[in-house]
Amino acid sequence: MKDALKIFKRYLPPYKSKITLNIIFNFFGAIFGVFSFVTLIPVLEILFGTQEKVYGVKDIDFSIFPLNIPKDDIIHNIYCYITQLMDTQGSARALVYLGIFFIVLVLFKTGLTFLASFFIVAIRNGVVRDIRNQIYIKIISLPIGFFSEERKGDIISRMTGDVQEIEHSIMNSLEMFFKNPIIILVSLIAMIAMSWQLTLFVFILFPVAGLIIGRIGKSLKRRSMAGQIKMGEILSTVEESISGLRIIKAFNAEKIMQARSRKENEEYRNIMNRLMRRHFLAHPVSEFLGTVLIVSVMWYGGSLILKNESNLSPADFMAYLVIFYSIINPVKAFSSALYSIQKGLASSQRVDKILHATSNIIVKDNPKRISGFTASVQYKNVSFRYNQEYVLKNINLTLEKGKTIAIVGQSGSGKSTLVDLLPRFYDVESGSISIDGIDIRDLRLDELRNLMGIVNQEPILFNDTFYNNIAFGLDHVSEKDVESAAKVANAHEFIINTEFGYHSNIGDRGGKLSGGQRQRISIARAVLKNPPILILDEATSALDTESERLVQDALAKLMKNRTSIVIAHRLSTIVHADEICVMQNGEIIERGKHDELLTIKGEYKKYYDLQYT
Ligand code: ADP
Ligand code: MG
Numbered sequence: 001m002k003d004a005l006k007i008f009k010r011y012l013p014p015y016k017s018k019i020t021l022n023i024i025f026n027f028f029g030a031i032f033g034v035f036s037f038v039t040l041i042p043v044l045e046i047l048f049g050t051q052e053k054v055y056g057v058k059d060i061d062f063s064i065f066p067l068n069i070p071k072d073d074i075i076h077n078i079y080c081y082i083t084q085l086m087d088t089q090g091s092a093r094a095l096v097y098l099g100i101f102f103i104v105l106v107l108f109k110t111g112l113t114f115l116a117s118f119f120i121v122a123i124r125n126g127v128v129r130d131i132r133n134q135i136y137i138k139i140i141s142l143p144i145g146f147f148s149e150e151r152k153g154d155i156i157s158r159m160t161g162d163v164q165e166i167e168h169s170i171m172n173s174l175e176m177f178f179k180n181p182i183i184i185l186v187s188l189i190a191m192i193a194m195s196w197q198l199t200l201f202v203f204i205l206f207p208v209a210g211l212i213i214g215r216i217g218k219s220l221k222r223r224s225m226a227g228q229i230k231m232g233e234i235l236s237t238v239e240e241s242i243s244g245l246r247i248i249k250a251f252n253a254e255k256i257m258q259a260r261s262r263k264e265n266e267e268y269r270n271i272m273n274r275l276m277r278r279h280f281l282a283h284p285v286s287e288f289l290g291t292v293l294i295v296s297v298m299w300y301g302g303s304l305i306l307k308n309e310s311n312l313s314p315a316d317f318m319a320y321l322v323i324f325y326s327i328i329n330p331v332k333a334f335s336s337a338l339y340s341i342q343k344g345l346a347s348s349q350r351v352d353k354i355l356h357a358t359s360n361i362i363v364k365d366n367p368k369r370i371s372g373f374t375a376s377v378q379y380k381n382v383s384f385r386y387n388q389e390y391v392l393k394n395i396n397l398t399l400e401k402g403k404t405i406a407i408v409g410q411s412g413s414g415k416s417t418l419v420d421l422l423p424r425f426y427d428v429e430s431g432s433i434s435i436d437g438i439d440i441r442d443l444r445l446d447e448l449r450n451l452m453g454i455v456n457q458e459p460i461l462f463n464d465t466f467y468n469n470i471a472f473g474l475d476h477v478s479e480k481d482v483e484s485a486a487k488v489a490n491a492h493e494f495i496i497n498t499e500f501g502y503h504s505n506i507g508d509r510g511g512k513l514s515g516g517q518r519q520r521i522s523i524a525r526a527v528l529k530n531p532p533i534l535i536l537d538e539a540t541s542a543l544d545t546e547s548e549r550l551v552q553d554a555l556a557k558l559m560k561n562r563t564s565i566v567i568a569h570r571l572s573t574i575v576h577a578d579e580i581c582v583m584q585n586g587e588i589i590e591r592g593k594h595d596e597l598l599t600i601k602g603e604y605k606k607y608y609d610l611q612y613t
Contacts, residue, residue, distance in 0.1 A: 004177070004341040007170055007348060011130065015123045019178070022119040026179045029112035030186035036105035037322050038190070042082050043098050044315035046091050053087075054079040116179060124171040128163060135159050135354055143361040144425040145386075158354060162347035169344030173337035180330035180337075187327045194320050195312050198301050202324065205296060209289040210335065223275040230268045237261055290328050297324060361424055367444040373451050373532035373563065374436050376400045377422070381431035384417060391417050393586045394431070401532075404564045406574035408607060409583030415567045418583070419535045422565075423449050453526035455555075457538040459518040461510035466495050467502040469510075470524045481528060489524035489554040491517070516547020523554045534564040541569045571611055580604065 012019060045051040057080045060073045085094040139155065147155070191199045241248060241257055248257055301317050304310040312320070379397040383390055391414045399405050407415045420426055421433055424440060433440050440448055461469050470485060471477045482502065486492040494517055498504040510518040519539060526534065539555060540548050552573065559566075568574045575594045582590040582603050590602050597604035 003345050011127045015126060018119040018123050022116045022178055025112045025116035026182045029109050029116060030183045032105050032109035034186055034190045036102055036109060037319055039098055039102045040319045041315045044318055046095060053083045120175045124174055127171060128167045131163055138355055142357060143359050158350050162350045165347035166344050169340040173340050176333050176337035180334040183330045184327050187323050191323055194316060195310055201300050202297060205293055209293055219278060227271045227275055230271055234264050234268060237264060286332055361427055363445055364442055368438055368442045370443055370447050378434045382428050383430045384428055391586050399563060401563050403578040404566060406577035406580045407567045407583060413583040414586040415583055416537055419537055419565055423452055451531055452533040452535055453529050453531035454535045455522050455526050455539045457541050459522035461506060461518055461521060463508045465503045465505055469506060469521055470528055472525055485524045485528035488527045488557050489520045490550045491520040491524045516543050516551055519551050520554055523558055527558055532563060534559060534562050536566045538567050538569055571608055
C-alpha cells in the first residue's frame with residue numbers, strides 16, 4: 001500500500017485534473033449504482049404485497065439541504081407517488097415504471113463509469129509515455145562509457161519489458177485504486193444508513209475472509225516470480241542456441257543442448273503447475289468464503305428481523321444483501337491490485353537504476369565559452385584506463401592549427417581511446433587535454449563537440465533519407481549545402497541515381513548501401529558540419545581498394561585547410577602527415593615525419609615493409 005502510494009505520488013502529479021474528474025465520475029457512478037439497488041425495495045414490497053399505502057405529498061424544505069438531508073420526507077413522497085401509480089394504473093404497471101426507472105439509473109451509472117475510465121485511460125497511457133520519455137532522455141544524456149556491450153541488452157530489456165510490466169501491473173491497478181474504494185465507501189455508507197448493526201457484523205467478518213484469501217495471493221506472487229526467472233533462462237537458452245547453432249552442430253552438441261533445454265522446460269512446467277493450481281484454488285476459495293459471508297449475514301440479519309430488533313423490513317434486507325454482494329468483488333479486486341502493484345515494483349526499481357544513474361562526465365557550473373579554434377590542441381601527460389589496466393600512459397601530443405597528426409599502431413594499442421578523450425566521450429584519469437590553452441573540462445560540452453567532426457571505421461547512419469543523414473544534427477541547412485557537401489564527399493553521383501535522390505531512404509543503418517557509399521555519406525556529413533578539427537578513426541580500413549580510392553579522395557578534400565588527427569591502418573594515407581605517432585600498449589614509442597621514422601628503422605619501418613614489400 002505504501003509502495004503503491006509512493007509510485008502514484010511520483011508519476012501522477014501532472015494528471016491532477018484528470019484524476020479529479022475520474023474521482024468525481026466514479027463517485028456519482030457509485031451513487032447511481034447504490035440507488036439503482038435501492039429501487040429494488042419498492043419492487044419487492046409490491047411483489048410481497050407489503051407495500052403500505054401512503055398519501056399526502058409533503059412539502060420538502062430543501063433550504064437546509066446539505067447539512068441535514070430531509071431523508072424521511074423524501075422517502076415518504078416517493079412512496080406517495082408509488083401509491084398513486086398503483087391506485088391509478090395497477091400494481092403491474094407500477095412495476096413497469098419502476099423497472100424503467102431502474103434502467104435509467106443503471107444507464108447513468110454505467111455512463112458515468114465509462115467517463116471515469118475515459119480519463120483513467122489518458123492517465124495510464126500518459127504515465128507510460130512519460131516513463132519511456134524519461135528513460136530515453138536519460139540514455140541519450142549518459143556518457144558512452146555507461147554502455148558496455150553486455151549492458152545494452154539489459155537496458156533495452158528495461159526500456160521494453162520492465163516498462164511494459166509497470167504498465168500492466170501498476171497502471172492496470174490504477175483504475176481499481178481510484179474506483180473501488182469509492183464504490184466500497186459509498187456502498188458502506190448506504191449499508192450503515194440501512195442498518196448499522198448488520199454493517200458492524202460485516203466489518204468483523206470481512207478481515208477474517210481477507211486474511212485467508214490474502215495468504216493464497218502471497219504464495220502466488222512468490223511462485224510467479226520463480227516462473228518469470230525460469231522463463232528468462234529458457235529464453236536465453238533459445239537465444240544462445242540459435243546464435244551458436246553453427247558451433248553446436250560442428251561439435252555434435254545437439255544432444256547436450258537438448259537435455260539442457262528439456263530440463264529447463266520441465267522445471268518451468270513444475271513451477272507453472274503449482275502456480276496455476278494455486279491460482280485456480282484462489283477463485284473457488286474466495287467464492288466459497290463470499291458465500292459463507294453472505295449466509296452469515298443472512299442468518300444474522302434474518303434473526304434481527306425475526307426478533308423484531310431492527311427496523312429493517314424483509315424487502316430492505318434483500319436490497320441490503322444485494323448491495324453487500326456488490327462490494328465483495330470490488331474488495332477482492334482491490335486486494336489483488338495491491339499484489340499486482342508489488343509485482344510491478346520490481347520493474348519500477350530496475351527502471352530507476354537507469355533514471356538515477358549519474359554521469360561521470362561533469363560540466364562545471366560556469367563553463368568557459370569557446371566559439372572557434374585558433375591555436376592548438378594539447379595532450380599533457382594524459383593517462384587513462386577503462387578498468388584496472390592503463391590503456392593510455394603519459395601521452396604528450398601537440399596538434400597545431402592546420403596540421404595533421406597521424407597515429408598508427410597495432411589493434412588494441414589505444415588509438416581510438418586517445419581520440420575518444422578529445423570530445424570527452426571519456427575523461428582523462430590524470431593529465432589534461434586543452435584546446436587553445438583551455439582545459440576541455442572547463443568548456444561547455446556542446447561547444448567543445450561543435451569544434452570537431454568525427455569519421456569512424458564503421459560509419460554510423462540512421463534509418464532515414466540521404467538528406468537527413470547528411471544534415472544530421474544541424475538546423476538551417478539548405479538543399480544546396482547538402483548537395484555540395486555530397487559532391488565534395490564523392491557521394492552526389494550515386495545519391496542522385498537512387499529512386500528519390502536525396503530523399504531516398506537508406507535503410508536500417510544504411511543497409512541498402514555498400515561500405516564505401518556509407519563512408520562517403522558520413523564524410524559528407526563531416527564536410528557539411530565544417531568543423532575546424534577533424535578526427536578520422538580508420539575511416540578507410542573497412543573498404544576494398546576500389547571504393548577506398550573514392551573515399552580517400554573525399555577525405556583528402558575534407559582535410560584540406562583543416563586540423564586533423566588521423567588514425568590509419570594503411571600507411572599510404574598518412575605519408576604526408578606533419579607528425580606520425582606510433583603507439584604500442586598505450587604509449588607513443590616513435591614519432592616524427594615519414595622519412596625520419598623510416599631512417600630510425602623501428603616499428604614504423606616494420607609496418608612499412610609489411611605493406612610495401
Ligand atoms: P585501438 O583503437 O588502437 O585498436 P582501443 O583504443 O580501441 O585500441 O582499445 C585499447 C584497449 O582498451 C584495448 O585493450 C581494449 O580492449 C580496451 N578497451 C577499448 N574500449 C573499451 C571499453 N569500452 N571498455 C573497456 N576496455 C576497452
Ligand atoms: Mg580503434
